[in-house]
Amino acid sequence: MPPLADVTALKTPTTPRGARTRAALVAAARVVFERDGYLEARLTDITAEAHCSTGSFYTYFTNKEEILQAVIEGAQNDMLNPGMPRLSEEESSPEAIIRASNRAYFEAYRRNAKLMMILEQVAAIDPKFREVRRRRSQAFAHRNAKGIAALQEQGLVDTDLDAVLASLALSSMVSRMAYHTFCLGDEVPMDDLVETCTRLWVNALQMAPEGRDA
Template sequence: MPATPKGRRTEAAFLEAARQVFAEKGYFNAKISDIAQAAGKSPGSFYNYYENKEELLEGLLEQFSTEVLEESLKSQTDDPLGGIRGAVRAYWTTYRKYLAEMVGVFQMSMTDPVFADRWRENRAAGIRAVLAGIKHAEKAGYRVGLDPSALASAIVSLLESYCWTWMAAGGDANVDPPDDETSIETLSAIWYRTLYFRHEPG
């Protein structure tokens, strides 16, 4: 991150321009010159902030993760279902906002081992957050009865795959496209019922 206010503004301009160009042209078709033009900067100045387009995509991935976390924290509540619903809503709406970047991330993770590792690091943050929720449920007397790490991985995978299917991959055959609220409620119910379906007295 550039130390000066001007540097931070310039980097922010490149990030926002990249989001615009990725949405219009797709990640692989986007050129650094396109991003620089959209940012109102010279192509040469791009390299003062990023080595390549992949590094810029990593920056946007970090931005995505930060926004999901911040929005999830805003919805924290003593009601377990409300907290889960807030987390799902944060992921769903932020995924839609960063859809072009998520497509680029998926494509890069399929072709670049280094980027695949970076994506796994991103998933790890989500898995840790879900694990914390599992431990909270167990402390409250709910018997999950499943391996916590495997379950956390499955829940994160559920969110990722469902968002990808309906936002990027055209949906499922013979299934009516669900609206946002239906999707959020369905994912929340699956997550909640898995953790809170069995309460142990005492």
């Protein structure tokens, strides 16, 4: 999975002490961004939170934009690979896998909800972060499309669907539900959120629901 944020221009520490300092700055930036928002966050707040000097900040970052890229990079693995419970062979039906994937995604989104709000905020005003937002959506969609294509090959779902477009539509639905629930504050119980989105995936793909004949 390629990086969602363009971190090629960011400086890499050459010593263990430098790595610790940079990590402290990134962790502090996340705290400040989530507390104050990107627009209101100040570099002096970040360095104070990290207990570092301003000079240390400029050793690794040029501005707020660069350190936000580093923060997003740090959260990438949790969002794209949130981890799923191990399912036994009896439990690993396609619908059960979709359900477990949806739950893992929602839980990861909840853990990173404040950062997701920052990304939405900055994407609205900065083309570079708008591209980060687009790449994030595409990463999820293309990964899920592989799963849909595999089910099509097995004849378990509608073979006339374009796997990538279907995945983009369904993944976008799940993403917006997560945003409304964990960022905007809609009160939806986790179990209801998971079951509703899973049922919509099953219906949209014309998959036989569990416990029923096709």
